[in-house]
Amino acid sequence: MTEIIWCKKCDTVNYLDPYIFWNFKGNVKCAECGTIYYVHLINGFYYEGPTEVKEPVKDYIMPLYADKPYDGYSCYLPGTPERTRPYVCLPSERPPTGKPYYVKFSIRGRPVRGWAPQPPSTGLAGSAGFKWEIEKLSPEVWKEYQEKLKRGEVREW
């Protein structure tokens, strides 16, 4: 969290999540009573506000989550209509299968040891350490690496 808006009208704590509010200037609506607050945050801290906006405004943003500490922490979870925003995270590039995706190459295209199953020739629990002779131990990864080199997909930085 960056900051909160503790609405004194309804004793609701509106949590301002860093993804949206880290550097933010605008209006935030209280999840419980709908009061609009003007806030200006810089690097996650209040620069101005929160101050109540008296005149009706149309451009406001809702908090991600809000709760009421004096009411047993009853809360509005993310995505409650007209009260909180849905939690939208970055979607995965790959569809979920329930099994991990193993990475055989680093972002620079160099082979890494993080994939499985590794051949028994790599030793007990992958104890080959720095002496990973990829050509001998994992011929198919070596082949793939050679093709990547040919295609120019391997870089130093």
Ligand SMILES: [Zn+2]
């Ligand atoms: Zn309120």
